[in-house]
Amino acid sequence: MMKRVFVILSILLLSGCGGQSILGGSPNVTVVSSEGLPEPTRLDQQSSNRPYLIGPFDELKIDVFGVEDLSKEMQIDASGRLSFPLVGVVEASGLTPGELADELERRLRGRYIRDPQVTVNLEETVSQVITVDGQVSKPGLYPVIGRMTLMRAVATAGGTSEFAKLNDVVIFRNVNGDQLAGLYNLKAIRRGAYSDPEVFANDIIVVGDSQARRLFRDLIQASPLITTPLIILFRA
Numbered sequence: 751m752m753k754r755v756f757v758i759l760s761i762l763l764l765s766g767c768g769g770q771s772i773l774g775g776s777p778n779v780t781v782v783s784s785e786g787l788p789e790p791t792r793l794d795q796q797s798s799n800r801p802y803l804i805g806p807f808d809e810l811k812i813d814v815f816g817v818e819d820l821s822k823e824m825q826i827d828a829s830g831r832l833s834f835p836l837v838g839v840v841e842a843s844g845l846t847p848g849e850l851a852d853e854l855e856r857r858l859r860g861r862y863i864r865d866p867q868v869t870v871n872l873e874e875t876v877s878q879v880i881t882v883d884g885q886v887s888k889p890g891l892y893p894v895i896g897r898m899t900l901m902r903a904v905a906t907a908g909g910t911s912e913f914a915k916l917n918d919v920v921i922f923r924n925v926n927g928d929q930l931a932g933l934y935n936l937k938a939i940r941r942g943a944y945s946d947p948e949v950f951a952n953d954i955i956v957v958g959d960s961q962a963r964r965l966f967r968d969l970i971q972a973s974p975l976i977t978t979p980l981i982i983l984f985r986a
Contacts (some may be wrong), residue, residue: 790925802847804844806830807827827845836857851869852956879891879952892906900921900936900946917935923953
């Protein structure tokens, strides 16, 4: 069955089919598109990005202009909350730094400070990260601040190792409760065959020889020159 599925996958890949197709009669593996992974929703990312969303255990630098006692570095707690002097508890998780600054200004205004001016800057993040694994020099967790692409993520992890399979890079992503996997070819991206895809917080990137490689092994053998992303949906 799996061999038949991968044969169908390779045919779909080479023909550039779009839309959703159930493979091999199995409802568990679906080709979603050949256009690239869809972006995660704001809800998917809250647990990155454009703009950055605050999460549990992030460290922030909060400055209240002209009030030295209220300017300090603080950490978001495990539940995503921030306890700030005079203000009390603020639900900070899922807010941008600018939105949190606006909320602090609103709560301080009038009662404590006539016209508060608050700035919030990210000092360190542990919630908005990607995982880069497989055949890279430095596998691990890396923060996502601003826009990051697949090539940049691999470079951040020290680049690919000597035996990396550049036509075998998989991005795993959850979107609206669905687990998606995109198969990418770094060589093709470097040649300009298709654009360098953007990656988001909570993505898992696996390069080369790994469980992801075994998953796509037959497809890679059947179609070694991948020129478009192949997006697959795993259904529980």
